[in-house]
Amino acid sequence: MIAAGQLIFSVAIFLFCFGALTFFTKRSAVVALMGIELMLNGVNLVLVQAGQIYKNAEGTSLVLFVTLVAAAEAALALSIFVILYRKYGTLTLENFRSLKG
Amino acid sequence: MNQATDLIAGAPTVFMWVASFFAIFFALIVFVSSNPISCAVALMGTLFSTAALYFSLGNFFVGAIQILVYAGAIAVLFVFIVMLLDLKPQKLKNLPGRFPYFIFSGLVAGLLALFLFRTIDLVPKGTEDTSASLLSATQYAQYFLSQYQVPFQAAGLLVFGAILGAIVLARGHLGKKERS
Amino acid sequence: MTDVLNIVEAPLSWIILLPAAGALLNGLFRLKPMLNGLLATTLCFSAFILSILQFLKFPEASKLVDPGYLWFQAGHVKAQMGFELTPFMSVMLLIITGVGTLIHLYATSYMSHDKSQARFFSYLNLFVTSMLVLALSSDLIGVFLGWEGVGVCSYLLIGFWFEEDKNARAGMKAFITNRVGDLGFLVALFVAFAYFGTSSVSGIMEWIADPGRAAALPVWVLTVFALAIFWAACGKSAQIPLYIWLPDAMAGPTPVSALIHAATMVTSGILVIVRLWPIFATQTEVLTVIFWVALSTALLAALMALTQRDLKKVLAYSTVSQLGFMFAALGAGAPTAAFFHVVTHACFKALLFLTAGSVIHGMHDEKDIFKMGGLRKKMPWSHLAYLVGCVAIAGFPFTSGFFSKDLILTKVFESRGVLGYGLLLLAAMLTSFYMFRSYFLTFSSTARSHEAEHAHESSAMMIVPLMLLSLLSLLVGWLEIPHMWGHLQYFSHWVESSGAKAVEGHEVEAATEWILMGIATVASLASAFFAYVKYKKGPVTSSENFAWKLSFNKFYVDEIYDSFILKPFRKIGTSLSVWIDEYGVNGTLHGSFASYRITGQLASIFHTGSVQSYALLMLLGLLIVWGVVNVW
DSSP, X not given: OOOHHXXXXXXXXXXXXXXHHHHHHOSBHHHHXXXXXXXXXXXXXXXXXXXXXXXXXXHHHHHHHHHHXXXXXXXXXXXXXXXXXXXXXXXXXXXXOTTOO | OHHHHHHHHSOOOHHHHHHHHHHHHHHHHHHHOOOHXXXXXXXXXXXXXXXXXXXXXXXXXXXXXXIIIIIIIIHHHHHHHHHHHTOOOOOOOOOTTHHHHHHHHHHHHHHHHHHHHHTGGGSOOOOSOOSOOOXXXXXXXXXXXXXXXXXXXXXXXXXXXXXXXXXXHHHGGGTTTOOO | OOOOOOEEEOOTHHHHHHHHHHHHHHHHOOOSTTHHHHHHHHHHHHHHHHHHHHHHTTTTOSEEEEEEEEEEEETTEEEEEEEEEOHHHHHHHHXXXXXXXXXXXXXXXXXXXXXXXHHHHHHHHHHHHHHHHHHHXXXXXXXXXXXXXXXXXXXXXXXXXXXXXXXXXXXXXXXXHHHHHHHHHXXXXXXXXXXXXXXXXXXXXXXXXXXXXXXXXXXXXXXXXXXXXXXXXXXXXXXXXXXXXXXXXXXXXXXXXXXXXXXXXXXXXXHHHHHTXXXXXXXXXXXXXXXXXXXXXXXXXXXXXXXXXXXXXXXXXXXXXXXXXXXXXXXXXXXXXXXHHHHHHHHHHHHHHHHHHHHHHHTTTOOBGGGOOOHHHHOHHHHHHHXXXXXXXXXXXXXHHHHHHHXXXXXXXXXXXXXXXXXXXXXXXXXXXXXXXXXXXXXXXXOOSHHHHXXXXXXXXXXXXXXXXXXXXXXXXXXXXXXXXXXXXXXXXXXXXXXXXXXXXXXXXXXXXXXXXXXXHHHHHHHHHHHHHHHTTSOOOTTOOHHHXXXXXXXXXXXXXXXXXXXXXXXHHHHHHIIIIIIIIIHHHHXXXXXXXXXXXXXXXXXXXXHXXXXXXXXXXXXXXXXXXXXX
């Protein structure tokens, strides 16, 4: 039987990998952003668990900051998406290829 | 409290199992669904499950923050945006080279999972130290104002910048035409 | 005569420095016409005075040395730029500087209307310097330096009027053919360093003299050394197969032909061999090779000279032929005879060339003897000089040529028997014939062209050297008379006291010698008479048959060389250049460009413009690094 720590760590891995896959494969920008949020969540889980293992407050502190940054980033990113949508009428990532070449 | 070490080293409780299952389940929904609103709601579900996992680990503070900020603000924001822009379900047109790309990214993610799983054994099991590691919010606050003061203030600045950015973005192209 | 060497120190380097200064000064300063020439002549003359002073030291001293300075030393390879004079070389020095001075004087007037006199006299002095270095050096490396120097000056002077393509090419031909010969000199140098441990001439002679060491050498070393030196001599002294440059060298001004291609440079091969004679004396097979090559050269060149129309070309082939005589003497084991002929030939050949120059000058640069004629009345002094020269070269009794040629013929008879003697006698007869042919066609009968009718005699500055050389051509021979006539054998004395003793042969008795002398005299007189009969009325063109064609076209030797040797080289050269230039250099350049381009094209495959794929690749990269770090 596995220990709790191992289970939680596995969950974190799954979250991270699914988040990555979502980011790589989705065509809509908003959904890709959701993938990023998933990844961050996986990381948070690991951090909290680490805090429990090492018995200090660092894990929790880091989690707090990650959450904070994720919030700010999500807010701004979504604002930008709104503007993009207004300008181009679509959020499909295939259309945004100006970095090509 | 001996509970602390047990929580990591001991067998998972049923609560943990259920929470874990739901976390992964909802994450899968996010990945698979083609409807953006389903994705957003499933994301919210994942966030709640993760919060449950935090609670099961005994870190109530972070769990609360998770529900308040992540599930309560960010996920809501996502839902809001999806509804605002009225994003429709994406029809999967088979673009050339789409399928190999899927396979490739699946492989890479799988490789990543492989690497990560190999490190599970490296996770320490914790010690026999039974001293309290679960702190209350008051104690965390004290930490933030003493040891982690600088990151705390930096985070504040960051949020401030974000607010400014949001305002600029919101007003941006309207600035010249109207004043509101 | 005791064997004690009395080696005396002497300031020999001054003899070389004077013409060197002349070369430098003439090169730097362009003076009024004729002043450059006079400067050059004066410096050459002072070198001559110094040479006389050294010569006078001789019976007391056995060898004069000037230690010079160490040029370079690498391991046990040492090049000491020192100078030494043996009796025979000091006589040669007199010839080089003396005849050189006369030629410089002549050239001052001959070139007085040329537009680059300063350059000419600079080169001429440079030539004299190099020749002196060649003659005086005590080390073979110094000799080689002079050897190369005269080659370079020869190139510069032959191609002096280089604006005309033909002259430049003649210069190149001379230099390149010389270079092929120089390979022999280098091989000899290598052998000297490898087996004798030194390249200094006296060092080598000492080394050889030790019987133990000489016996310990592998049997081929000395033979290779001697053959290599002979090959180098073939290049410089125009023997088969490397004589082809000498006739073409007539493209240069006439004083150049006189100095370089008659008197000095072409004899340097013989000089080196005489200096190294102790080695050659022991190598009988090499001497045989030398003899037969020389004999063939003498005959072949004489046959080619029979039909030439260019006055200078006749003299050029004559030079090749006479050089063959000198080498034949060496091949017969008689260095005295060879050197004796070197000196007499220098006198009368320089005389002939200078006179030819005077004639050509008077004929307004017309060289074709078929267009001359009747110049006896118009150019009396030149006529007299040429007659003396012809008489000397043909070996009429009591001229210098008579004594030297006779000595050679006798020695050849002694060592190579009737066959060698007969063939060489034939060459002598042909010499007499073609020289008198040229004489009669040039000076007798009546003028056959406009230039000939209006020919004028040359200036005093040109006539005086001619007269002096005529005197020498008549008198020098008396310095080495046959034993049966008396005891004036200066040349033998000089050569033998310099270490070159003749190879022991069976001496002929006096009676045989009288007979040989008689045969030779009658033969040359008869040939001259025959030429008189045939050509006194002018050119004879009726007998232009196949033999004539062969002779006139120089036996097609140049053409054969061109198609068998030069063409393949040119082909190899062009194809290599195409290969290396187009495929190698261009290919490398284009290849490197292509590699950059292809790399860029490959890389841009990944630039899809999609942020998601970028993120994917970043993750992949991270995983690779992680994997590599862990595996290692």
